[in-house]
Amino acid sequence: MDEKKTILVVDDDIDFAAQVETALKGAGYAVIVAEGEKQAEALLAGMRPDLAVVDLMMEQMDGGFALAYHIKKRYPDVPVLIASAVTAETGLEFDAATEEERSWVKADAFLAKPIRPEQLVREIKRLLRES
């Protein structure tokens, strides 16, 4: 059997992080959870994940964008998936809505919360070219 692939999950919503962790472990991945961008940056200095799932809004409003950028700079071929609960309905318009913004932001996929575990696993498999 192949060695398990490692997914870094960065989210300050501890429930979402726990659920993603359970789902991804169930799908056969090794999971490392960071509760914020600082912790994630520290972890990234010592490891190269196979993929990162990053929440958009953490300590900083656009923490997810900055983190995605740093991950891409350090490991250009690690896919980054940005998960975001920020939509127009929160009244806080901060999202990569247009193609231009998407290309500027260094992420390979965007998912809007709430995210179903199957959907997340499917997206990860796609990005890791496993499907």
Next chain:
Amino acid sequence: MDKLRVLVVDDEPGMRLSIQKALRRFTLSLPELEEAVEFDTELAETGEEAVQKIRENRPDILMLDYKLPGMSGLDVLDRVRVEESEMVTIMITAYASIDIAITAIKQGAFDFIAKPFTPKELEKTVAKAAHSLILARQVRRLAEEKRQVRFQFISVLGHELKSPLNAVEGYLDQIRSRILGESVTAYEDAIARCLVRIGGMRKLIADLLDLTRIESGQKKRELCAADLAALADESIETIMPEAERKGIRIRLETERPFLIHADPAEIRMVLNNLFSNAVKYNREDGKVDVRLDRKGAEVRIIVRDTGIGISQAEAARLFQEFVRIKNENTRHIEGSGLGLTILEKITKLYGGEITVESRPGAGSTFTVILKDNPEGRP
């Protein structure tokens, strides 16, 4: 400097030009708004020309001669009258006829001025119209801002209510799909988190109802002689289980009894919010020191904790609705984000204030000042 656009409609060229000349020199100062207003004039000779100009670019003030060769002033008013139009009309009448003035005002004119008039009279009439216009615009702007604030509040509230639902739904999904196997014990953490999030949601709803009651003024205030010390005992009792779990010692320093004239329910909300924060944001084995004292007619509730503290920039935002300081120290702490907003609102009911002094890592001191006799009773 603001500029208001005035359209002068009169068939007499002399009248048009003299109004234009007078208004060009005129600056209206509005000290209460800290601004001054100047006037730009445009001219029209006939009613038809006026209607066209108004439709193209609506002026702020319309000075309209009643007696025009073709279409009359009243016809013009009839044609351009728009509900809630942002234009005020001053009718120019040759004969100071009350009938015409009344008809014009019925048709939406704001005021009238009778020919012949002096530049001073013109200025006075225009100033009155400008005043009314600017005031109406301000009222509209405030109403708009209020709508915006309301919208934002409800949007964030929706988000805050959805977030626990998402969490609980996610855990239930995992339990249903038996992702961790058949044994219930494997899901104990998930179930515990569900209960925590549901508890948080219940607290948010309770806080929201408190806040709404306070803000609407619907809640009848029951002011009476109340013992602040006893209320503080009660409130400490409520928070004790959580304090004990974290090994936090709470000390209360007060005279006994400590009589104040207040609504006990309101004071209970103040104390509960203060104490619960002091415990929630404290460290393990920390301390909470509560002191109640008075200075003249003022009552002070001082709550000092040994918690995580906050920076000055964070403190400035602390009392806004739904502002919860997000960092690695606060992540595991549940809160509705409304507690301090409620606290501040109640404090204001007593003509008081709430201040916070804090050093990150060392702790915070919240001081609530209440006026003892909020209604001036003995």
